Amino acid sequence: MSEERKLAVLRAIVEDYVATHEPVGSRTLVERHSLGVSPATVRNDMALLEEEGLIAQPHTSAGRIPTDKGYRLFVDKLSTVRTLTTAERRAIETFMEGAVDVDDVVQRSVRVLAQLTNQVAIVQYPSLTRSTVRHIELVPLEGAKILIVVITSSGRVEQRIIELESTPSEQLVSSMRSRITQASLGQRLPEASLRLADIIDQFARPDRPIVTAIVTTLAQTFSNERSDERIAVGGTANLARFGADFDTAIRPVLEALEEQVVLLRLLGEATSPSLMTVRIGSETGYQELATTSVVASAYGSDDEALATLGTVGPMRMDYPGTMAAVGAVARYVGRTISEG
Amino acid sequence: MSEERKLAVLRAIVEDYVATHEPVGSRTLVERHSLGVSPATVRNDMALLEEEGLIAQPHTSAGRIPTDKGYRLFVDKLSTVRTLTTAERRAIETFMEGAVDVDDVVQRSVRVLAQLTNQVAIVQYPSLTRSTVRHIELVPLEGAKILIVVITSSGRVEQRIIELESTPSEQLVSSMRSRITQASLGQRLPEASLRLADIIDQFARPDRPIVTAIVTTLAQTFSNERSDERIAVGGTANLARFGADFDTAIRPVLEALEEQVVLLRLLGEATSPSLMTVRIGSETGYQELATTSVVASAYGSDDEALATLGTVGPMRMDYPGTMAAVGAVARYVGRTISEG
C-alpha cells in the first residue's frame, strides 16, 4: 500500500471531476491517468480515501467526488502552482491600461478577473481607513458653500460640499487649510480624524462654528465606513456555467452577492498583500454556500494591504488556474494603484 | 357577442396568469371573476381573442396565456394605474434619506426599486453630457501635479490629477481658473468642451503647453462617454423568483446585465422626465429577452431629463404595480438630485 499513490489517486479524482463534472470511477481513472495499477487496486485506495473523508460517492453505485476536505488537501499539498499564459498576461494589461482613476481601475479589474476565471469576480475598493492623507483642499464655492476635497495615498479622491452658516473670509479659509493639512498630512485616516478635533481650539471663538462644521465633515469622511464597504461585482453571467443545479448553486450566490456584509466576510480581512485565501465549501461559513468556494487575495502596495479581491465559484473549480488569475490581477491592481 | 366582455376576459386572463403563473382555463376564470356567463361562452370569447393574436395556448389541451400583443393591450387600455401604498412611499423615503452624494443616491435607489418590484433594477447615473458646469477648480498639488475638479449641475463631481511638465506660477493658475470658469460656467458639458479650445490662444506662448494640458484633460472629462454609460444594477437575486425556467428566463437576463450597451438600449433614451416606457417581450429588440419585459422612466429636474431608470422582469409581471414603483422612484430621485 503506497501512500504516494493514494494521494496521486486523490489528485487524479479532483482533476477529472473538475474537468468532467461527473463522479469518477476506478476504471476511467486508470484509463485516463497512467497510474500503472489495475482498477481493483484503485478501488482499494478509494475505500481508504473515503474512510479518511477525502472523497465520497453520491450514490452507492456511482463514482467518487472530492469532499471539502479532499479539495482542501488538494489545494494545500497536491496542486502545482500554475502561471498565466502570456496571452492571459497580455489580456490583463490591455484590459487595464487606460484606466483614468481608481474607480476605473476597480471596475476594469472586476471584468478582467471574471473573464479570466469564468466565475463571479469581486473587487473591494481600496480601503479608506488603511490609507493616509495625501492632500486636503478647501474650495469656497458660490454662496456660503465650500467644497472639501481629500486625496488619499491610494489615489482615491473623496469630496463633500457643505453649506456654512456664513461665508468665511479668504484668510480664514487659508488658515484652516494650512492647519488642517498640518494636522493630517501623512496620517492614517482614523488618526487624522482624531487629530482634527484638536485644531478647533486654535481658532478665534467667532470662527469656531465654521471650523467645527468643516472639521466634523472631514472627520465623517475619514471614518466613512460606507466607502470601506464599497465593492464591485462582475461576471454574474458566468453563474450560468455552474450547470443546472439552480437552487443549490446559483440562487444562494446571487443572494450573497446582494449582501455586501456577506461579501466582505467572504473576501476576508486584508492583511498583507500577496496573501491568498481559499475557502472551500463549508469553510465559507455559510450553509447556503456549501457547494461554493471563494479564492481571495489582498492587494496593495509592497508593504501594505489596501483591500481584497477574489472570485466566487463552484467548489468544483480549477483551483490552480483561479489562484493564478486572482494572484496576477491582485499584483497588477496593487502596482497600478500604488503608482498613482 | 359583447366586445366589452371580450376585453374583460382578456383582463381577467392577464391578471390571473400574472398571479398564478399558470395557463388559465375557462372554468377557473368564471369561478374567480364574476363574469356572469358560463365557461362555454368564455370559451367562445377566448377563441376570438386567440384569432386576434392576443392570447395563445402552450398546448392544445392547456389554458390560455397572454401574448406580447395581449400584454400590450392590457398595459395600454385595460390596466388601472395603481398608486403606491403609504407604506411603500415611506419605504422609499426612509431608504433614500441620508444619501450623501449622487453616487449614494443612485445606489440607494437601485436597492429600493429592486425591493419594491421584486425584480432586477437598473439605474443610470445622471448623464454628464446633459448637465451644465457649476464650478471648476484647479488645485496645485505637490510636485508639478495639479488637481482638476469639475462640479456639474447634477451634483456630480469629477476630478482628475495630471502631472504638468513644470510647476505653474500661482498667477498662471488663477488666471487659468478664471478664464476657464468664464468660458464654461453654465454651459452644457459638450459645449463647454468646444469653448475651452479657444482660450488657449489667450495665454502667452510660454504658458501654452501647461494650459493645453489642462484644457485637454478638461475637454476629455467633459465628453467622457464612460461616465455617461455608468449604470447601477441591483436585485439580481430576484431572478430566482422567475421560476425554474433557467435557460429561457435567467441566463439571458444575466448576460444582458453584463452588457452595458444592451442595458442602455433597454432603458432607452431619456427624453422628458415622467415619461414611462414599457417594452414587452419581443419589443425589447432582443430575441433572448423574448419572455422579458422592461419598464423604464426618465428622471431629472422638472423640465429636463438627466437619465433613466427602470426594471427588468418576466413578461408575466404585475405591470400596474411595477409602473407605479418605477414612476415613484423616478420622481423621488429626480427631486433629490435637482435639489442638490
Place this chain on the structure above:
DNA sequence: GCTGGCACTCTCGGTCCTTAAGTGCCAGTC
C-alpha cells in the same frame, strides 16, 4: 500487496398507462 472475477446496488432513460384539465363543437334553449 496486487489483480481478476463476480454478485450486488443504484441511477438513468425509456415505455406504457392513467388521470386531469381543458378545448372545440353541436344541438338545444331563452
Place this chain on the structure above:
DNA sequence: GACTGGCACTTAAGGACCGAGAGTGCCAGC
C-alpha cells in the same frame, strides 16, 4: 341571435415498471 350544457377529443403530467450501464465491495488466487 346569443348563451348554455353536454360530449368527444387532445395532451401534459405523474407514476409504475423495466432493462441497460456503471460502479462498487469483496474474495480467492498469484
